[in-house]
Amino acid sequence: MTHTLLSPMDMHVHLRDEAMLKCVAPLSAQSFSAAIVMPNLVPPITTIEALKAYHGRILEAMGEMIFEPLMTLFFKSDYTRAFLEEASLYIKALKLYPSGITTNSEGGVASMDIETLRPVLEVMSDLGLILCVHGETNGFVMDREKEFCSIYESLASAFPRLKIVMEHITTKESVALLDKYENLYATITLHHLLITLDDVAGGMLKPHLFCKPIAKRYEDREALLQVSLKAHPKVMFGSDSAPHPVHKKECCGCAAGVFTAPIALQALTELFHKHHMLANLQAFVSNNAQTIYGYKPPFKEISLVKIPYDVPHSYGDVIPMFAGEQLAWSLK
Numbered sequence: 289m290t291h292t293l294l295s296p297m298d299m300h301v302h303l304r305d306e307a308m309l310k311c312v313a314p315l316s317a318q319s320f321s322a323a324i325v326m327p328n329l330v331p332p333i334t335t336i337e338a339l340k341a342y343h344g345r346i347l348e349a350m351g352e353m354i355f356e357p358l359m360t361l362f363f364k365s366d367y368t369r370a371f372l373e374e375a376s377l378y379i380k381a382l383k384l385y386p387s388g389i390t391t392n393s394e395g396g397v398a399s400m401d402i403e404t405l406r407p408v409l410e411v412m413s414d415l416g417l418i419l420c421v422h423g424e425t426n427g428f429v430m431d432r433e434k435e436f437c438s439i440y441e442s443l444a445s446a447f448p449r450l451k452i453v454m455e456h457i458t459t460k461e462s463v464a465l466l467d468k469y470e471n472l473y474a475t476i477t478l479h480h481l482l483i484t485l486d487d488v489a490g491g492m493l494k495p496h497l498f499c500k501p502i503a504k505r506y507e508d509r510e511a512l513l514q515v516s517l518k519a520h521p522k523v524m525f526g527s528d529s530a531p532h533p534v535h536k537k538e539c540c541g542c543a544a545g546v547f548t549a550p551i552a553l554q555a556l557t558e559l560f561h562k563h564h565m566l567a568n569l570q571a572f573v574s575n576n577a578q579t580i581y582g583y584k585p586p587f588k589e590i591s592l593v594k595i596p597y598d599v600p601h602s603y604g605d606v607i608p609m610f611a612g613e614q615l616a617w618s619l620k
């Protein structure tokens with residue numbers, strides 16, 4: 289049995305830099321035709337020079353593989369119109385992080401006050417740039433995303449021409465916002481479709497499943513699963529594949545991030561097949577994103593075959609989700 293996907297895309301990925309970039313970039317290119325690349329390097333991507341240089345390093349790491357990295361800029365509330373006009377030639381979106389909320393987000397915004405954000409968000413609306421948001425407060429870890437929903441609502445109402453992507457949503461409350469505001473969209477990861485907090489910390493602690501936002505409750509996972517399986521037109525696949533070297537995961541003070549890039553399509557195919565929804569996978573992994581972003585990815589056919597795939601124990605010094613386990617589908 290074979291299932292073919294046309295130009296699948298990953299609308300939220302961390303490709304990192306240097307040796308890690310060289311290790312993980314080809315793994316994304318094996319499965320995807322394009323991806324939205326996160327800007328949270330150290331230091332984050334905040335200048336045109338850094339943007340162009342990083343784009344160049346990604347292309348170099350891809351070699352001959354067909355893959356378009358769609359660049360993003362790290363949101364700062366003091367960017368000028370002139371700067372954003374120039375940047376808009378090179379980027380699809382800006383990524384907003386509340387300061388300190390996740391890996392390498394220290395330079396993010398100190399406050400989500402609408403008036404402070406207004407000048408940049410007005411210009412972004414004018415230029416048709418998309419706002420990608422890591423939507424968590426600094427409250428109790430299980431409530432952070434839910435508490436952020438009122439901020440999503442304020443942003444969506446205050447900037448009706450701005451397309452806002454709620455990144456890697458994990459709660460039923462975020463799912464509900466999709467049908468409430470025309471300009472709110474979402475990415476959903478593989479791991480949040482598969483796990484709950486029980487898998488992370490309910491038994492022995494699983495550092496390789498620890499990420500931000502943390503996996504939530506069964507009812508949250510179910511809400512994510514329902515909109516994904518039906519390929520709700522406002523949701524897109526975004527892996528949030530976030531590799532960290534093994535010594536940063538298997539230690540006291542584990543870095544947040546699940547590495548899924550090399551296994552994502554295989555596991556998604558298995559999941560959609562199990563639910564008899566394979567026909568909707570194309571929209572979830574490509575067509576919806578093309579419409580939302582107004583973007584046509586390079587043509588690429590990716591075929592999956594129902595032959596077991598033994599997931600490697602590691603790729604370089606990164607441990608993937610399902611390391612050492614078997615998935616039901618492989619890349620052809």
Ligand code: NCD
Nearest residue numbers: 302390391499500530544545
């Ligand atoms: C991401 C990372 O490691 O850069 N970590 C994560 O847990 N998802 C950052 C992020 O997207 O929050």
Ligand code: ZN
Nearest residue numbers: 300326528530
């Ligand atoms: Zn991320």
